[in-house]
Amino acid sequence: xxFGLNLASKNVLRSFRLHRGTIPTIRHSFITPxxxxxxxxQITIARTDHKCSRTFASAPSYSDGDDHENGESSSxxxxxxxxxTEEHAQIRSLLRTFTxxxxxxxxxxxxxxxxxxxxxxxQVHDLGxxxxxLPPPYGIGMDATSVAIVHEELSYSDPAFCLAYLxxxxxxxxxxxxxxxxxxxxxxxxxNGTEKCLxxxxxxxxxxxxxxxxxxxxxATPATDGRDGWxxxxxxxxxxxxxxxGTTTGxxxxxYAKTGEGRMDISQFIVxxxxxxxxxxxxxxxxxxxxxSPTAELVFENVHIPPENLVGSINKGxxxxxxxxEIERVALAAMAIGIARRCVDEMVQYSKERKAFGKxxxxxxxxxxxxxxxxxxxxxxxxxxxxxANGLDLQSHxxxxxxxxxxxxxxxxxxxxxxxxxxVMGGYGYVGEYNVERLWRDAKxxxxxxxxxxxxxKNMMRDLARMGDILP
Numbered sequence: 518x519x520f521g522l523n524l525a526s527k528n529v530l531r532s533f534r535l536h537r538g539t540i541p542t543i544r545h546s547f548i549t550p551x552x553x554x555x556x557x558x559q560i561t562i563a564r565t566d567h568k569c570s571r572t573f574a575s576a577p578s579y580s581d582g583d584d585h586e587n588g589e590s591s592s593x594x595x596x597x598x599x600x601x602t603e604e605h606a607q608i609r610s611l612l613r614t615f616t617x618x619x620x621x622x623x624x625x626x627x628x629x630x631x632x633x634x635x636x637x638x639x640q641v642h643d644l645g646x647x648x649x650x651l652p653p654p655y656g657i658g659m660d661a662t663s664v665a666i667v668h669e670e671l672s673y674s675d676p677a678f679c680l681a682y683l684x685x686x687x688x689x690x691x692x693x694x695x696x697x698x699x700x701x702x703x704x705x706x707x708x709n710g711t712e713k714c715l716x717x718x719x720x721x722x723x724x725x726x727x728x729x730x731x732x733x734x735x736x737a738t739p740a741t742d743g744r745d746g747w748x749x750x751x752x753x754x755x756x757x758x759x760x761x762x763g764t765t766t767g768x769x770x771x772x773y774a775k776t777g778e779g780r781m782d783i784s785q786f787i788v789x790x791x792x793x794x795x796x797x798x799x800x801x802x803x804x805x806x807x808x809x810s811p812t813a814e815l816v817f818e819n820v821h822i823p824p825e826n827l828v829g830s831i832n833k834g835x836x837x838x839x840x841x842x843e844i845e846r847v848a849l850a851a852m853a854i855g856i857a858r859r860c861v862d863e864m865v866q867y868s869k870e871r872k873a874f875g876k877x878x879x880x881x882x883x884x885x886x887x888x889x890x891x892x893x894x895x896x897x898x899x900x901x902x903x904x905x906a907n908g909l910d911l912q913s914h915x916x917x918x919x920x921x922x923x924x925x926x927x928x929x930x931x932x933x934x935x936x937x938x939x940x941v942m943g944g945y946g947y948v949g950e951y952n953v954e955r956l957w958r959d960a961k962x963x964x965x966x967x968x969x970x971x972x973x974x975k976n977m978m979r980d981l982a983r984m985g986d987i988l989p
Contacts, residue, residue, distance in 0.1 A: 598903050601662060608663055612670035615644070624675035627809040628955060631802060633681050633761060634809065635716070642714035647686045648706060650844075650911055651694040655706045661844055661909035665851040665902055672855030676959040677809035679855070680966075681716075683848050684757035684810075689717035691844060692771055693787070695912060696829050696837040701787065705769060715768040716761060720753035720788075720815060721838070727755075728972045730773075730838075737774040737784060737822060747827075749774055749786065749820040752798060755966075759813025763800045766790045766815060777832050785834035787826040794820040806958030840914040842968070846924040847909060849967045850902050853924075853931035856956045856963075857895040860931075860938040863953055864888045867942050878941075887937040895934060898927040918980040925973040928963035935960050 600606040619637060627634045641647060648656030649663055664687065671679035693705060705715070726732045735751025751774065753759075758767040769789045776784040788795055798814035829837050865888060868879035878884045905919045935957035939946035946953050964970050 595900075598900065598907070600666075601903075601907055604659070605662055605666060608659070609666050609670060611644075612667055615640075616670050616674050620671060620678060621674040624678070624809070625949065625952075625955075628675070628677055629808070629949075631804075631808045631811075633716075633758075633811050634678060635761060637678065638681065638685075638716060639714050641682060643712070647682070647714060648690055648694070649686060650691050651706065655694055655702055656690075661847055661906045661911055662903065664844060664848050665854075665906040668848045668851035669855040669858070669902075672852040673859045675809065676852055676856055676956065677807040679852055680807050680810040680962070681758055683845070683852070684718040685716055687845050687848050688719035688757075688841065689769070689771055691911070692719065692785075692837060692841045693828060695840065696785070700825065701828065705787065716758050717769040717771075718756055718758035718767055719841075720756050720759075720770050720772040722753065722755045724752055724754045724814070728969055731780050731783070731835075733773065733775060733783070735772070735774045735817065737776050737786060740821060744821060744823075746824050747776070747786070747822040749788070749794075749817045749822050751817050753815045753817075755801070756813050756815050757810055759815050760797050760800050760811050763811075764797065766795060766797050766813070767811075770815070771828060772817070773834055773838060776834075779832070781835050782832040783834040783838070784831050785828040785837050786822045787828060788817070788820060788822070792820050794818040805961060806955070807962050836914070839917070840912075843909065843914060843916050843920040844911060845967050846920040847902070847906050849963055850898070850924040850927040851906075853927035853960065853963050854895070854899050854902055856931040856960050857891070857898065857927075857934040860934045860953055860956055861888065861891050861895055863951070864891065864938050864941045867945075871942075884941055887941050891934040891937050894930045898923070898930045901926060917976055918984075921968065921973040921976045921980075924963070924968065925970055925977070928960070929970065931963060932957065932960040 596606070600609055619640060623634055623637060645657055646667060649659050649667060650656060650661075652658040668679055668683060671682060690706060694702060697705075705717075720735075721730055721733075723733050723735060725734065733751075735749070735753065737747040737749045740746050740748050749772065753772065756767075756770070759770075761767050767790065769787065772786050772788045773783055774786065776782055794817060796816045796818070798816045801812040801814065804812065828834070865879075868884050868888060869877055871878045873881070879888070901919075901923050905916075905923050909916055909920075935953055938953040939957055942951060942953060945951050949955060968976075
């Protein structure tokens with residue numbers, strides 16, 4: 518299937534490089550499937566239009582008849598927070614159209630099959646979105662807000678596909694782009710005459726080391742066979758994009774390993790699938806959620822790492838790790854916002870179509886409570902997300918308090934909103950055809966991956982104790 522706006526979209530992204538702020542407008546309506554009920558309460562599929570730039574209800578005025586005056590609520594426009602520049606608005610418009618036309622139709626099939634849609638990933642790469650945060654010539658030089666927008670929009674339809682995109686674009690590309698040297702970036706981040714996108718990731722967690730990442734046992738020791746460089750030995754676990762076909766490793770990874778006796782003596786290396794001794798341990802199947810995002814165990818047995826594959830300085834990989842964790846957590850929070858937005862949309866539309874006891878179910882207090890509380894929590898999370906993303910410098914570190922905080926809040930919020938969506942939709946919410954059960958399963962991963970809720974508690978309390986009474 519060809520994406521109809523592909524050429525126009527490429528031109529939009531090209532204009533980011535050349536004429537920042539002079540981007541042509543792409544207009545569209547977003548179309549979302551939702552459940553509706555006919556008079557015999559048999560559920561059918563209906564569709565509704567959404568606008569990319571939304572206004573949000575705030576302190577409505579009511580008439581004596583308890584209806585909104587003139588049939589509408591008063592509103593505020595939150596667009597400047599969520600789309601602070603015209604460029605951000607254009608990226609959101611582009612992604613909303615792409616998600617509608619390309620991501621939504623394939624989500625159910627690829628999640629059922631537990632496979633990554635590689636042709637779709639290639640389309641994302643062709644649009645320039647895999648190198649979103651890097652300056653030219655490697656990327657289009659956008660910011661943390663753009664990262665949030667892309668992950669929110671993709672996760673509205675397919676969080677699992679978005680997770681695979683995050684592992685490549687944030688954990689591999691962004692990390693290497695800011696921490697690698699020019700030779701490494703030229704080799705791994707430029708197309709160099711080929712249009713095929715390498716799909717990469719990052720290797721940190723191990724079978725026996727998750728939150729205690731500094732307790733990793735994977736080691737890189739100086740080579741003793743007459744070659745320069747290191748020999749890498751160990752295992753990495755829960756690696757997104759660790760395999761693309763179930764039989765071999767993914768294309769390329771940034772791998773963290775111990776390189777000294779000190780607890781912080783960690784270094785970062787580039788490892789590609791053609792390196793001897795680098796193999797797939799197993800593809801991890803039958804996950805609760807994120808099923809279209811491949812997960813694997815990777816094994817390193819005397820893998821020779823040449824000197825040019827060291828990223829940054831020896832024993833200084835912890836700085837690279839901490840810097841990249843902040844934008845990773847913002848991106849994961851944005852995924853949660855996308856999930857919550859979809860679930861609120863599904864609840865609202867279902868409640869307007871489904872009837873019980875002769876009324877649309879949005880007339881009942883229990884349904885009103887579920888939907889309105891979900892909307893309020895979604896808006897609180899989205900406001901927190903874009904407040905932090907709008908001020909995050911991708912080249913800095915030390916922003917952990919709110920990078921942890923926004924993911925901590927948004928992840929649990931999205932899971933709870935998805936749970937309410939299932940409850941509002943009853944039996945229909947419990948089956949795959951109506952999407953919200955998949956989103957509920959996907960949302961749970963956000964409380965674990967990229968930092969567990971408990972690790973965020975620990976990190977945030979440490980930072981808050983250091984701050985004392987000086988809070989925003």
